[in-house]
Amino acid sequence: MSEAHDPSAPAEDTSHHRAIKSFVMRAGRMTEGQQRGLDMGLPLFGLELGDGLRDFDQVFGRSAPRTFEIGFGMGHSLLEMAAAAPEQDFIGVEVHRPGVGALLNGLMTQKLSNVRVYTCDALEVLRDCVADASLDRLLLFFPDPWHKARHHKRRIVQPAFAELVRQKLKVGGVLHMATDWEPYAEYMLEVMNVAPGYRNQAADSGCVPRPAERPTTKFERRGERLGHGVWDLKFARID
Incomplete structure (x- = not known):
């Protein structure tokens, strides 16, 4: 998960109270590979909040088990999970652009097609884009x-x-x-x-042992x- 997150519950945005985002924007240097991921990968795997409610069966071209990750950081875990489970689909949300670029570059390098990415507030994506x-x-x-x-x-x-x-x-x-x-x-x-x-x-209503899939x-x-x-x-x- 990205350390950029400044999380809160969804809240109304009024003239007296500004809704808190699910993240804090932070700057970061972009490597050549990360920039390649953004330039070439976003057109392939990027989704837009403004497109509203999506039919993800149509987006992925199939009906499959679907995982949504909030804040994938540099994308290492999401990439590993997607590579280990090609029969599943993954939707990741992250605002840290070097991390987004790193994930996208990894998807292209490993020739994976079972991940889609949003680069905005995850809570807005859940509310507006996910059925x-x-x-x-x-x-x-x-x-x-x-x-x-x-x-x-x-x-x-x-x-x-x-x-x-x-x-x-x-x-x-x-x-x-x-x-x-x-x-x-x-x-x-x-x-x-x-x-x-x-x-x-x-x-025991507490924590579970470390799951092997994480x-x-x-x-x-x-x-x-x-x-x-x-x-x-x-x-x-x-x-």
Whole structure:
């Protein structure tokens, strides 16, 4: 997950209150490969928020299990998952352009066709572009934990977020989250264990063992070097 995220629940945009985005824009140097990815890959794999509600069976040219990832960072995990599961389709959202370019360059290099990319606010994509009950999985890996209490309102995992995701998942579909900050894992559990329409897939209503399908990320390796753990949470939509 990109460290660029400045997450919050969806909020109305009025003259007195500006909706908080699900990210913070950050600058970054572009490598030749990343620029190639943007120049050549976006026309092939890029989707636009302004196109509104999409029929992803038409977009991908098939009906297949579909995963939506919020904030894929530099794209390493998404690329690995897409290469390991060519029978599945993936929709990734990221605003950090070097990361978008890196993913797109990887897709072209590996000749993968089962990924599409948005370069805008993930919450807007979910609301405006994704049909209800159409996703098999939604991934939220290593979002910004916003450590300070006064910043907790900026966290993406909020009751309104849980409800939005529930609407977009199929019944039986799974919201999979991971964090290397234990207090954030505890916070996620507090929100999700009382969110209507979900079942925690951990037997003890806590975290699940590290799932084999989640690639090891640089954030996870960094956390291990610092002596941190990683906590995975999985919640299935039940109605």
